[in-house]
Structures are given as C-alpha cells and as structure tokens.
Amino acid sequence: xxxxxxxxxxxxxxxxxxxxxxxxxxxxxxxxxxxxxxxxxxxxxxxxxxxxxxxxxxxxxxxxxxxxxxxxxxxxxxxxxxxxxxxxxxxxxxxxxxxxxxxxxxxxxxxxxxxxxxxxxxxxxxxxxxxxxxxxxxxxxxxxxxxxxxxxxxxxxxxxxxxxxxxxxxxxxxxxxxxxxxxxxxxxxxxxxxxxxxxxxxxxxxxxxxxxxxxxxxxxxxxxxxxxxxxxxxxxxxxxxxxxxxxxx
Amino acid sequence: xxxxxxxxxxxxxxxxxxxxxxxxxxxxxxxxxxxxxxxxxxxxxxxxxxxxxxxxxxxxxxxxxxxxxxxxxxxxxxxxxxxxxxxxxxxxxxxxxxxxxxxxxxxxxxxxxxxxxxxxxxxxxxxxxxxxxxxxxxxxxxxxxxxxxxxxxxxxxxxxxxxxxxxxxxxxxxxxxxxxxxxxxxxxxxxxxxxxxxxxxxxxxxxxxxxxxxxxxxxxxxxxxxxxxxxxxxxxxxxxxxxxxxxxx
Numbered sequence: 001x002x003x004x005x006x007x008x009x010x011x012x013x014x015x016x017x018x019x020x021x022x023x024x025x026x027x028x029x030x031x032x033x034x035x036x037x038x039x040x041x042x043x044x045x046x047x048x049x050x051x052x053x054x055x056x057x058x059x060x061x062x063x064x065x066x067x068x069x070x071x072x073x074x075x076x077x078x079x080x081x082x083x084x085x086x087x088x089x090x091x092x093x094x095x096x097x098x099x100x101x102x103x104x105x106x107x108x109x110x111x112x113x114x115x116x117x118x119x120x121x122x123x124x125x126x127x128x129x130x131x132x133x134x135x136x137x138x139x140x141x142x143x144x145x146x147x148x149x150x151x152x153x154x155x156x157x158x159x160x161x162x163x164x165x166x167x168x169x170x171x172x173x174x175x176x177x178x179x180x181x182x183x184x185x186x187x188x189x190x191x192x193x194x195x196x197x198x199x200x201x202x203x204x205x206x207x208x209x210x211x212x213x214x215x216x217x218x219x220x221x222x223x224x225x226x227x228x229x230x231x232x233x234x235x236x237x238x239x240x241x242x243x244x245x246x247x248x249x
Numbered sequence: 250x251x252x253x254x255x256x257x258x259x260x261x262x263x264x265x266x267x268x269x270x271x272x273x274x275x276x277x278x279x280x281x282x283x284x285x286x287x288x289x290x291x292x293x294x295x296x297x298x299x300x301x302x303x304x305x306x307x308x309x310x311x312x313x314x315x316x317x318x319x320x321x322x323x324x325x326x327x328x329x330x331x332x333x334x335x336x337x338x339x340x341x342x343x344x345x346x347x348x349x350x351x352x353x354x355x356x357x358x359x360x361x362x363x364x365x366x367x368x369x370x371x372x373x374x375x376x377x378x379x380x381x382x383x384x385x386x387x388x389x390x391x392x393x394x395x396x397x398x399x400x401x402x403x404x405x406x407x408x409x410x411x412x413x414x415x416x417x418x419x420x421x422x423x424x425x426x427x428x429x430x431x432x433x434x435x436x437x438x439x440x441x442x443x444x445x446x447x448x449x450x451x452x453x454x455x456x457x458x459x460x461x462x463x464x465x466x467x468x469x470x471x472x473x474x475x476x477x478x479x480x481x482x483x484x485x486x487x488x489x490x491x492x493x494x495x496x497x498x
Binding site for chain 1: 258259260306308326330335336337338339340341368369370371372373375377
C-alpha cells in the first residue's frame, strides 16, 4: 500500500461543491472516487486539504488517497485524467508517507477571489468572477486587510461554523489586473464562508459604504449580522495549500 | 426607424457558431433575434461584422439592427441583457445612420488566439484555450508572422472559401502572458478558417516542425494541403472590428 498526494484543478461551475453528499448531486469528491474505483488497486476514498462550496473553483487543491496500483508516479495524472470528466484535472502526483494527511498535515491554505469591474456584465467571466459596475477604491480595502492579518477570532465572518473560530491569517492582499480586482488570502485555515464574507465586507469598504475600522470592530464583536454579505461563489478559487510552515517575509 | 450599432460579447461554448442555421441548433444570431422579437418595435434581424464557428468566442463583436422602439440609447444594453441568455451580453449601443452596415462598412477586424502551455491540461481553460504540453519558440513564429503581414492571397489558409481570397493583414503579433501564448491578427477581412489555419501552421513553426519560410511558400502556392492543421475553435476570440481605416504605426 502506498499513499499518493495528488494536486487537482477544477471548474466548480458544474459541481454542488467538493464534498460527497449522496443525494444525487454531482460533487468533486464523488467524481474523483468514481475514477479511483475504476483504477485497479486504488482505495476509492480521497481526503482533500480543503472543501469548497457549489460554484467555487480550485486551481491547485492537494488531496491524498491510498492505492496498491503500480503505475509509475509521473504517469498517475495521465491515468486519472483518462478516467475523470474534463472539468476536473489531475495536475501532479507525488508519493508521500502513510503518515501524511492532506487536511491535517496542511500548514497553510491560500484562496483567491476575483471581482470584475466593468460597465456591462461579461459572458465569458460569468462563472469566473463577481461583476461590479461601481469602481472599488483599493486604499481603504488595504487598510482593512492590514487589520485582518494576524491571529483573530473570525467568528463574525463564519457561516454555520461549529468548529473553533480562532485562525491565523498570514497574508491578505489586493491588486488590480486589467479590469479585475484580485484578493488573495493565506492562512492556517479558513472557516466556512470566511473568505466570501471577508470579501463581501471588504467590497463595502471599497465602495465607501463602510469604514476600514469596521473590520477591527467585527473581529472584536464576533457578530455575523454586522459583517457584509457573503460574496457569490463564482469569484472564489482555492489557490494552493502547503505542508511546511508558511514563510514569513 | 433608427439603426443601432450594438457591441456584444459571447461565450461560444454553448453555440453552434454565430450564423442562423434553422436546424434546431443554438446559434448566437438566433438568440439575438429571439431577444429582438420580444422588444416591441425592433426588427428581428441582425447583421454582424463577422461570423464565428462553433465554440469560437467574441470579446467585442459589432452588429446592427433596425428598430422603432424609443429606449434611450444608453439603456439599450440593459434592456437587451434582460432578454438574452447569460452567455451573450450586450456591451454598448450607439445610434448610426441607416447607411451604416456592420459587415460592409467594417474597415478592419481583429482576432486573438490563446494557447496554454502547461504540463497538464486545465479544467478552467478547457473551453478557453488550446492546450499544448511542448513549449513554443516564439522567435521563429515572429519571423513567420512578418511574412504574413501585407496584401496576399491567403487561399492556402482557407477552408471551403468561395469568395475572393486576397486579403490584407495589417498586424500579426505573438506574446506570452504567464502560461498563455497570445496570437493577435488585424486585417481588412479574414477567410473562413484563416486564423485557425494560420495558428495551426504557426504552432508547427514554434515546435520546429516547420521552417518560418514555409509560410512564404504557402502564400505563393495557395495549396491548403501544405498548410498546418486547423487549430481548434475554443482558443479563438473575435476581438474587435473598426469602421475607420486601421491606423498605421
């Protein structure tokens, strides 16, 4: 038996999220496990570094599974891609010790959120970014991002979260790329709905509907009702996860 | 009666091309004309600056239609977007004289073609770019592009073209953007299949399977069978069309 760490990319548009639901809904986990069931020797069970909601994408999500197949490691992505639908792609595989756990061993996770600012909505970006007509002022957003970085109780930004709500955010940045505004967050972990609620709140800051200092108040109060709306799923991307300490700069 | 010039964007993935076919196939023209049929006063007939094949996208395609509606011009995109499916978006409308013709009056058209070079195929780019594993050398491609620019008989690059095959290419460039290789072509007009066959041939040049000088020979011989394969549709984008002479640099 060997354990394989597999990096995958997916287009979340056609999925009811990552996690198996067993209610006839198409999920990334089910599609992956169905592919493993067709790979002789593989155990049809995957554990991923993170979960994503319906419509959320992944650029590079690590997961692990166990197998007794003898496929050379560099050919594993090719073998799996032949069994996977085109909206999920295996990018890279590497052997890991049986003690490796894609979720529990992860030291950091990174997410990106794309907002497209344009006069008209876009056909090509409709499943890839949130559309805003009004311009965003990045200066107050950056002030608010500075308050989010560090160890905090992020309860005010969580949706139906039952686990501990203290997390550490290592990095939080925003920049422009053409008509896109790109948010990037790196943390030791994220609560359910956290990135989308942070973005929903930060957009209100960028539209001058809310002062940057509000974010500090939200971290203190922990009251979800005082935060902004949950930004829609299509702008969110699971970017990467790492298994060594996040490098401080 | 007034004539309106409308700029549209579309995701070509779900369309059997631009042109109405009347065989139960979903086309951009049919979807647009169905929207106009629901706009009181509008004539349900559009004329576009260009046509695209199944799977080809448009970032900004101008078209015209005639109407007796009284919608303020700046609200026309909003009114049409309420009637259009989300994979076609009206971007901008302006009034034009009845003598304006979106196809016949166009002085130049521009196309882009995206190639994504990466070790693995991509889920998120599968309908947006051609995937290549082998790296492309842009220097020989640029040499070949230089031979394509100018007035030539592009017969060797046309697919089932019955109209005159002499065209003028004003500009032909290639550059890298991260993992993408971007081709851009501006000409007075393009033959059926021309951009995709030029790209298919230029990729062979970039892979060193063919010398740049081959392109000059193809322009002379006019033999389609000697050109490269037609690059697949998902990498092609109708970029823009203009109604004044293309500015020389």
